[in-house]
Structure formats: structure tokens, C-alpha cells
Amino acid sequence: MEKVVLMLLPLILGAQILKHHCDRCHKSQIPYVMIYKRALLLYSSKERIKRNLTDFLVSPSADKSILPPGLKRRFDPAKHPKFSKEIAQKAIEELIEQEDIVKKFRTTTKKRTSAQVSSASTRQR
Numbered sequence: 001m002e003k004v005v006l007m008l009l010p011l012i013l014g015a016q017i018l019k020h021h022c023d024r025c026h027k028s029q030i031p032y033v034m035i036y037k038r039a040l041l042l043y044s045s046k047e048r049i050k051r052n053l054t055d056f057l058v059s060p061s062a063d064k065s066i067l068p069p070g071l072k073r074r075f076d077p078a079k080h081p082k083f084s085k086e087i088a089q090k091a092i093e094e095l096i097e098q099e100d101i102v103k104k105f106r107t108t109t110k111k112r113t114s115a116q117v118s119s120a121s122t123r124q125r
């Protein structure tokens with residue numbers, strides 16, 4: 001029980017930067033889970049995810065985008081809002097932490113996980 005509370009704490013207290021600067025778009029259009037999955041596949045380590053996604057947010061461009069080509073055409077990544085390095089870094093840290101925690105819970109709710117995973121992977125192709 002204590003473990004669960006500890007794992008939930010960052011979700012309750014944290015994610016302030018995401019909430020203020022990012023949620024208004026990312027709660028609907030491009031979900032964090034999708035960004036995180038693609039970043040994990042491409043960059044493997046959290047350090048590299050952090051470095052590359054921060055760099056994208058500071059100076060967004062199509063070259064740096066990790067979105068599948070279809071989405072890149074639909075939303076031009078070069079037009080993504082720019083952020084200071086500080087905000088970008090904190091936001092990405094929160095994103096990684098949040099998705100890692102959500103992932104831990106998803107493994108216990110199998111039904112949702114497989115549905116989400118399959119819909120995410122068909123979207124990527």
C-alpha cells in the first residue's frame with residue numbers, strides 16, 4: 001500500500017509543468033503515451049529521450065520529429081510551440097516519470113493494456 005501511495009505521489013503533486021504548458025493540447029491530440037512509446041523505441045535510454053525531446057521543444061523541426069510520417073504531414077512539427085530549455089527539460093522529466101508510472105499500473109489491468117497497445121501500434125503504421 002505504501003508503495004502504491006509513493007508511486008502515485010508524483011502524479012498528484014507533480015506534473016505541474018505538463019499541466020500548465022502542455023495538457024491543453026496533449027490531453028486530446030497527441031497523447032503522452034504515444035510520444036513516450038515512440039521515443040522509447042527510437043532512443044532506448046531515458047537520458048537520450050530527455051536530451052532529444054528537450055532539444056525538439058527548444059527548437060522544433062521536422063528533422064527532429066519522432067512522429068510517423070502521416071502525422072508529420074498532418075501537424076507540421078516545425079510549428080510546435082517553443083519552450084525555454086528549463087521548461088522543456090522539466091516537462092520531459094515529468095512526461096517520462098508520468099508514463100513510467102502509468103505503465104506500471106497498466107500491467108495490472110491487462111484488458112486495457114492490450115487494447116491500447118494494439119490501437120497504438122496500428123496507428124503507428
Ligand code: HEC
Pocket residue numbers: 017018021022023024025026029030035053056057060064065066067075076077078079080081083087088091092095
Ligand atoms: C498548441 C498545442 C501544443 C502545446 C501547448 C504543446 N504541444 Fe506538443 N505537440 C502538439 C502537436 C500538434 C504535436 C504533433 C506535431 C508535432 O510533432 O509538432 C506535438 C508533438 C509533441 C512531441 C513530439 C514531437 C515530435 O514531432 O517528435 C513532443 C515531445 C511534445 N509535443 C511535447 C510537448 C510538451 C512537453 C509540451 C509542453 C511543454 C507541449 N508539447 C506543448 C501540440 C502542442
